[in-house]
Amino acid sequence: MPMINRAAQFAPFAALTGYEEALAETRKKNEEDNKEE
Secondary structure, three states: OOHHHHHHHOOOOOOOOOHHHHHHHHHHHHHHHHHHO
């Protein structure tokens, strides 16, 4: 198998689109809530 095909086979991808953004939004909200306490 050529190196370029092998590299593409193991390239990372996000299985859950939008998941990182949702985590960041939740993290930001939780940090703001914790600062108020």
